[in-house]
Amino acid sequence: MRTLPGPVPSGSGRPEDGVASGRFRRLSRKVLLAVPAAFSLVLAAHTTAPVPAAVAAGHPASAPAAKPTIVLSTEPEVLETRQCLTELPRVQLTNTSGQGAFADISITPEEPLWSANTRVSTYVPAGSTVSVPVQIYVPEQTPDGEYDLRFQVIRSTPSIALEPALASRKGVVLTVTVASAPGRDCVPPSGMTVTASSSQEPFNAPTYAIDGRTATIWHTHWSPDRTYLPQWITFDLGGTYDVVELSYQPRTEGNLNGTITAYTVLASTDGETFTEVTSGTWDADRTRKTAEFHAPGARYIRLLATEGVSDYASAAEIALFGQQTSGS
Ligand SMILES: [Ca+2]
Structure with missing residues (x-):
């Protein structure tokens, strides 16, 4: 276990930045890979350290770097489609911290919708957003209605910060509305x-x-x-x-x-x-x-x-x- 060197990022102004700013110590890569994803999130909860006074006072220069903080979103935010069509929505991973991370995202469509890719792994640089297309297919027998398409962070290296991690475990849901057209x-x-x-x-x-x-x-x-x-x-x-x-x-x-x-x-x-x-x-x-x-x-x-x-x-x-x- 070691404390990360380097400056704290300036932050994006999001509420979670306060969480990400130097309150955590990073687990070693070895430990992260040895434990289940869910457990690593719990471990992260037990490795928090007090916020350095300099950070709390708004002077980040002497604080350690923030843990990676990944926030999920989708593009589009809602999706309307029909039976027998393949859609290509995107899941967006925004890293609001000053440290890059690899992230594994699970893609879970509500049946009978299905996706040709059920996991996405990507590197998200510090302070960046990565947008990844996924495929969703609406089979011929799908009844008209609304279906959830859920994206969740299932693992990251290093582990992501605690509170956004909990949000990521719950995931983000894209609502897919399937509606057949009359005569079509x-x-x-x-x-x-x-x-x-x-x-x-x-x-x-x-x-x-x-x-x-x-x-x-x-x-x-x-x-x-x-x-x-x-x-x-x-x-x-x-x-x-x-x-x-x-x-x-x-x-x-x-x-x-x-x-x-x-x-x-x-x-x-x-x-x-x-x-x-x-x-x-x-x-x-x-x-x-x-x-x-x-x-x-x-x-x-x-x-x-x-x-x-x-x-x-x-x-x-x-x-x-x-x-x-x-x-x-
Ligand atoms: Ca094909």
């Missing part, structure tokens, strides 16, 4: 079959466009030889629907290759004769795109990419919306 039910991905005119098998197969994960993508063939646009991806809906909307989530990891920038949507009743129902352009970025149209009684929907980044087509997620027709 999600066409269930579980009933779909997906094919494409070109795909890089097996890792970028067409089915990765409907698996609820943005990290998995359909991508046109790129190695060892490549194909060029136009190329298509076609959804056999497994039934007959009046389809009115297609949602397109481009890949999100930073590489925009294949992001579709010009498209045509076609519909078919037999999978052989396709009729155009709309066409348009999308921006070459990672934000989710929408195409609206009216394809009554469709069994098949085809997204034809006519232009895309680097003359490829790719998709992290595609969802279709409409109403099932009688007799299908």
